[in-house]
Amino acid sequence: MKKPILLGTSTATSRTPCCSKVGIKKGPWTAEEDEVLANYIKIEGGGRWRTLPKRAGLLRCGKSCRLRWMNYLRPTVKRGPIAPDEEDLILRLHRLLGNRSSLPDIHNHDAYFRGFSFDSLLGWALIAGRIPGRTDNEIKNYWNTHLSKNLISQGIDPRTHKPLNPVSHGSSQADQDDDDDVPESNPNPPSSFKSSELMGEKTNSMETTNLESHQIYQHQQEVGDDCMGQPSSSGNGGDLVENGNEDHMFSLFLDSLITDNQQQQQQSNNGDLWEAETMSPMVEFGNPQNYFNHHQQHP
């Protein structure tokens, strides 16, 4: 999903690297470095990662410091193996949300075509945000090394969560119509469905920034008092307060995706698992804003 860059242009793409590569240490962190970084953040707080290494006396790139803190040193980071319930949650969230490389999956949901951009809420970070103490890197690694292989061994495409060999699951019309390259569409699209929306024009009031603020809001709640109080320069601090209710509603929406999907799988225990996947609250409510409205009317 990476966009091509134009080499040789004098735009922002020619920005200087995040740190001078000269004299910067790379590779695994030592216990001493960990201690220096943790102590510094404990006293001074995180943020301003670019200058943090110098201030802390570390010969590390700012990005490296941030990554080390976020993925390892943070007090809220949970160590140890992934529990079965966590694994189950990862599977369900991945099936529902996918990652950026499996963006077409989410296209299968009508909501995407109704102007709701999921670009900002897809990804490991969002999945990790629903699993306390786990980092996006950890979830991503666990997925790539364990879960995707498990799915493949079960004949399931880990990207689409559909059978690798659809023939073995019958030859229904639905299967014949199933084409990963062609997004499924609602057989009964609403009258308001417009091609312009399909082309990506946002007509829904639910803007991307609100969703991103949800991620940050959720993350800050998770981080809590771990000295990360400095809002990022690109943060949506003000929105966090103003959109708090929407953030909460979005969180509820996400919870419903998990719960409903779980119920559908239970209901389809002896049926076609894959048919169940096509049903989701997204389809039911059209888009999260509809979901919000629904639940505000029916708390």
Added chain:
DNA sequence: AATTATCCCAACCGCAGCTAC
């Protein structure tokens, strides 16, 4: 015991989104 293959995770890299100037 030595060598090779595989697994796994921490860390790196490139890019996007955002704000400030």
Added chain:
DNA sequence: AGTAGCTGCGGTTGGGATAAT
């Protein structure tokens, strides 16, 4: 409006640990 700087995200990789031969 354009540019620079910062942070965060996802994909990828390097290399240590472990298993297999």
